Amino acid sequence: MAQEIPAGTSHEIRVAVSADMSPPHLKDVQVLSTPSMINLMEQCALQAMAPYLDAEETSVGTEVCVTHDAALRVGETVIVRARLREMQGRRYVWEVEAAGADGKKVGAGTHTRAAVKLARLRG
Numbered sequence: 001m002a003q004e005i006p007a008g009t010s011h012e013i014r015v016a017v018s019a020d021m022s023p024p025h026l027k028d029v030q031v032l033s034t035p036s037m038i039n040l041m042e043q044c045a046l047q048a049m050a051p052y053l054d055a056e057e058t059s060v061g062t063e064v065c066v067t068h069d070a071a072l073r074v075g076e077t078v079i080v081r082a083r084l085r086e087m088q089g090r091r092y093v094w095e096v097e098a099a100g101a102d103g104k105k106v107g108a109g110t111h112t113r114a115a116v117k118l119a120r121l122r123g
Contacts, residue, residue, distance in 0.1 A: 003052045005092060010083040011048030015040060017072050030074040037078070037107050038064055041096040045082040045111050049092065058121070059113040062091060066109030070100070077101040082111070090114050 021036035022029070042061050049059045072078050079101065082094045092115070097108040 005049060005052045005084055005087070007084055007086060009048060009052075010081060011044055012079065012081045013040065013044050013047065014077055014079050017074050017076050017078055019074050022074065031071040032073075032078060032106070034068045034107075037068055037080075037098050038066060040078065040080045041066065041082065041098065041107075041109075041111050042113075044080045045092075045094040045096060045113055048082050048084070048094070049113060049115070053115060056118050057115055058118055059092070059115050060121075061111065062114050063112040064109070066096065066107050066111070068107045070104060070106045072100055072106055078106060085110070088112075090116075 017032045019030055021032050023033040046059055053059065077100070078098050080098045082096050085093045085095050092113050094111045094113065096111045098106040100106060
């Protein structure tokens with residue numbers, strides 16, 4: 001790694017919920033799906049790590065443990081935050097949360113990422 005990531009490092013993203021983020025089995029209800037919420041949490045943690053990685057490194061998700069507690073409709077804004085809780089060797093444990101623009105909790109938990117060399121992924 002180019003630099004050690006300090007505990008407490010945080011990042012935030014804001015995204016408008018779009019129709020393609022809805023669960024496909026809910027034909028007439030368009031809300032943020034659990035997989036889409038998790039994807040946003042992963043993206044937030046990935047973006048938080050990126051400035052600390054070498055040019056030939058990336059990070060990959062290794063564990064997700066979250067709850068999905070409330071719905072957000074298409075068109076509403078979801079605010080996703082990631083905060084580095086701890087490092088465990090090459091693994092970085094992030095506290096993640098999603099909320100609506102009104103501050104209401106949508107989901108929360110932890111997401112673990114590992115720093116890896118791109119060459120290792122290329123084979």
